[in-house]
Amino acid sequence: MMETDTKNPLQNTGMEGPLAPRQSRLQEFWRLLKRNNLAFVGLIIFVLFFLTALVGLMLTSGTRPVFDPAMVRLQEKLRPPLSRPNVETLRPEEIPRLGLYLFGTDDLGRDVFARMLQGAWVSLTVGFVAVGISVLIGILMGGISGYFGQNQISVDQILAAIVLLFAVGLLLFGAISLGVVSVLIVSAYIVFSLRWKKGLGKRTLPKWMKVFLTGAISIDTLIMRFVDIMLCFPSFFLILTVVALLPASMYNIMIVIGLTSWMGATRFVRAEFLSLREQDFVTAARALGISNWRIIFRHMIPNAVAPVLVSATIGIAMAILTEAGLSFLGFGVPPPHATWGNILSDGKRFIFDAPWLTFVPGFAILVVVLSFNLFGEGLRDILNPKLRERY
Amino acid sequence: MLSFIGRSIIQKIITLFFVSVVSFLIIHLAPGKPSQVDPLNPKFTPEMVERFRKEFHLDKPLYIQYIYFYRGLFTGKTVSWKDNQSVLKKIWERFLNSLPLFIVGTILTWTLSFPIGIRSAIFRGGLYDRSSTFFSYLLISIPGFFFAYILIIFVVTRFHVPVIGMETFGLGEASWLRMIMDRIWHLLLPSVLGATGGIAILSRYVRSQMLEVEGQDYVRTARAKGLPPEQVHYKHALRNALLPFVTMFGLILPGLIGGSVIIESIFSWPGMGRMAYEAILARDYPIILTVNFVSAVLVLAGTFVSDLLYMVVDPRIRL
Numbered sequence: 034m035m036e037t038d039t040k041n042p043l044q045n046t047g048m049e050g051p052l053a054p055r056q057s058r059l060q061e062f063w064r065l066l067k068r069n070n071l072a073f074v075g076l077i078i079f080v081l082f083f084l085t086a087l088v089g090l091m092l093t094s095g096t097r098p099v100f101d102p103a104m105v106r107l108q109e110k111l112r113p114p115l116s117r118p119n120v121e122t123l124r125p126e127e128i129p130r131l132g133l134y135l136f137g138t139d140d141l142g143r144d145v146f147a148r149m150l151q152g153a154w155v156s157l158t159v160g161f162v163a164v165g166i167s168v169l170i171g172i173l174m175g176g177i178s179g180y181f182g183q184n185q186i187s188v189d190q191i192l193a194a195i196v197l198l199f200a201v202g203l204l205l206f207g208a209i210s211l212g213v214v215s216v217l218i219v220s221a222y223i224v225f226s227l228r229w230k231k232g233l234g235k236r237t238l239p240k241w242m243k244v245f246l247t248g249a250i251s252i253d254t255l256i257m258r259f260v261d262i263m264l265c266f267p268s269f270f271l272i273l274t275v276v277a278l279l280p281a282s283m284y285n286i287m288i289v290i291g292l293t294s295w296m297g298a299t300r301f302v303r304a305e306f307l308s309l310r311e312q313d314f315v316t317a318a319r320a321l322g323i324s325n326w327r328i329i330f331r332h333m334i335p336n337a338v339a340p341v342l343v344s345a346t347i348g349i350a351m352a353i354l355t356e357a358g359l360s361f362l363g364f365g366v367p368p369p370h371a372t373w374g375n376i377l378s379d380g381k382r383f384i385f386d387a388p389w390l391t392f393v394p395g396f397a398i399l400v401v402v403l404s405f406n407l408f409g410e411g412l413r414d415i416l417n418p419k420l421r422e423r424y
Numbered sequence: 425m426l427s428f429i430g431r432s433i434i435q436k437i438i439t440l441f442f443v444s445v446v447s448f449l450i451i452h453l454a455p456g457k458p459s460q461v462d463p464l465n466p467k468f469t470p471e472m473v474e475r476f477r478k479e480f481h482l483d484k485p486l487y488i489q490y491i492y493f494y495r496g497l498f499t500g501k502t503v504s505w506k507d508n509q510s511v512l513k514k515i516w517e518r519f520l521n522s523l524p525l526f527i528v529g530t531i532l533t534w535t536l537s538f539p540i541g542i543r544s545a546i547f548r549g550g551l552y553d554r555s556s557t558f559f560s561y562l563l564i565s566i567p568g569f570f571f572a573y574i575l576i577i578f579v580v581t582r583f584h585v586p587v588i589g590m591e592t593f594g595l596g597e598a599s600w601l602r603m604i605m606d607r608i609w610h611l612l613l614p615s616v617l618g619a620t621g622g623i624a625i626l627s628r629y630v631r632s633q634m635l636e637v638e639g640q641d642y643v644r645t646a647r648a649k650g651l652p653p654e655q656v657h658y659k660h661a662l663r664n665a666l667l668p669f670v671t672m673f674g675l676i677l678p679g680l681i682g683g684s685v686i687i688e689s690i691f692s693w694p695g696m697g698r699m700a701y702e703a704i705l706a707r708d709y710p711i712i713l714t715v716n717f718v719s720a721v722l723v724l725a726g727t728f729v730s731d732l733l734y735m736v737v738d739p740r741i742r743l
Contacts, residue, residue: 071557071558071561258438258439258442261439262439262442262443262446264723265439265440265443265719265720265723265724266443266447266716266719266720267678267716267719267723269685270685270700270715270716270719271450271716273685273700273701273704274450274451274704274712274716275450275454277704277705278451278454278455278707279454279455280455350565354565354567357567357569358567358568358569358686361567361569361686362685362686362689362701377567377569377570378569381569381573381690384573384576384577385577385580385581388577391570391573394570395567395570395573395574398567398570399562399565399566399567399570402565402566402567403561403562403565405565406561406564406565407561410561
């Protein structure tokens with residue numbers, strides 16, 4: 034501290050130098066986080082879960098895994114947690130690696146501990162990839178509609194888009210030649226209009242052609258109406274429908290959850306952008322001649338990201354719950370791959386005889402989702418500038 | 425006012441049109457054909473499939489199918505592909521089954537979350553506030569199906585009452601009192617489960633609204649005048665904090681049809697959610713599309729009602 038003070042040139046002139054913040058942003062974030070007990074616990078559980086999922090992926094995959102989640106031991110079915118295996122009846126490679134069934138076995142004698150380890154990775158990736166997709170779409174759509182929203186889409190652009198869609202439809206339904214012709218027409222028009230706006234813009238147009246260049250609808254309206262349309266669908270029902278119609282795979286579930294949950298992020302980013310673009314630092318950046326994209330990525334997104342981060346954290350919790358629900362209904366990751374949802378779903382026939390098959394995965398989902406929710410709520414408080422202390 | 429109503433109705437009709445197009449495209453462009461649903465069934469000869477396709481216009485191009493479907497829906501002639509019954513009639517029957525769940529769940533949500541939220545706002549930071557905060561996060565985070573099984577194990581082992589289905593099978597000649605008690609037992613668990621998430625979210629929302637209003641100047645003035653705390657809390661603060669909740673009455677409309685797929689299938693409750701789930705399994709497109717359409721209508725109607733209510737309740741808003 035003293036060193037920086039002596040280096041400060043203002044110190045010599047006897048004026049009081051501008052006080053630099055004593056803490057960096059990250060340090061302050063850490064300090065606020067440690068004061069918020071629930072959020073701190075949430076973060077710790079989240080880190081533990083992350084490590085468990087990574088270790089679990091390594092230990093349960095490969096041709097000769099340490100914990101084999103698919104090893105069937107029919108003579109050892111429905112053993113309670115912490116019970117020791119009957120070593121005499123098992124072949125040496127069938128004996129569980131820990132020497133006991135930590136979480137018991139299911140109705141096929143598979144080790145629930147190994148299956149839980151395998152399922153942790155599914156929950157983790159589904160949560161993060163789905164939310165990653167939705168946040169990316171949200172930032173893109175919200176950013177466009179908040180920053181370029183006032184621009185009008187003119188009639189000729191709408192017509193071009195309609196013809197292009199029509200062409201794609203034709204290509205999909207087999208009318209190749211007609212489709213190619215319409216794609217060519219559209220691309221020719223696009224090239225033509227770009228050239229026109231660059232070089233020949235000064236030439237006056239006949240009156241009937243000006244109709245095509247009038248603005249019909251603003252970009253903001255277009256995107257926000259699309260958000261409204263998407264919000265009309267009952268989300269779990271829509272996800273269920275699409276997942277049921279598509280072939281069963283983990284990637285389809287991630288993509289579908291991501292594609293149906295971006296509306297919140299879009300609204301947040303748009304609202305932030307609308308208020309940020311009127312602020313002085315953006316005007317200053319524009320006055321310096323900085324390009325639009327640099328303003329967006331370098332100056333605006335870092336300032337707009339706080340509410341998105343909060344909603345993303347809570348979105349991960351929601352995505353994990355949705356995936357578990359889908360697995361529970363039998364639409365999840367195809368068996369024999371274990372997920373927490375389908376362990377629970379398999380165990381529901383034995384809830385009175387083997388309650389651990391319900392309680393182990395249920396508590397795991399509960400704890401992980403709770404940690405994400407608590408961390409997200411804590412994040413909301415921490416990132417809220419009103420609650421920050423003044424230096 | 426009138427121009428606002430007119431504008432928003434037109435806007436909502438346009439939105440509804442696009443919703444119908446998008447849902448139709450999603451369903452029909454997905455891989456797989458509805459006519460292939462049961463290839464092992466010996467009755468499904470190629471001629472049968474052909475007749476089936478012709479009967480339901482599946483051999484026509486998509487936009488013709490779209491027109492046929494929505495014309496049938498508005499004239500009430502659309503039939504389920506599964507059993508040839510009218511879709512609207514089927515949905516109405518199931519809707520009547522889901523209605524008691526919805527009503528009990530909504531009553532539970534709205535009567536429990538206000539006292540909880542208000543109390544934790546008044547005693548902010550106290551033990552009650554912190555524990556209710558933690559419990560609401562717990563209830564938001566718990567997977568519905570897991571909570572359902574905990575409650576089933578608890579109720580069945582403790583009270584020895586059956587909870588699956590709408591009523592106990594073979595209770596034909598029992599007294600009416602017993603019948604009613606039986607119905608209530610069966611209704612209780614699914615509606616409590618349906619309400620838990622709502623209670624957790626709504627009570628948090630009530631709390632934050634109350635806190636915001638309690639920080640306002642007029643509440644401080646009321647306190648400075650020496651009014652008793654009850655009067656400050658319930659007359660000055662609560663009345664103003666209630667404003668946003670009036671609009672939420674509109675937003676519960678979509679819950680009418682949403683029904684919970686998971687809870688209804690755990691409890692074998694023959695409601696809307698379960699019907700939708702069965703329709704998805706059977707690729708019964710008319711039912712899927714109709715449920716989707718009706719719920720979109722309810723969402724739009726809900727936002728419309730909540731906008732109107734807000735205008736009526738809050739004189740500061742002039743749209």
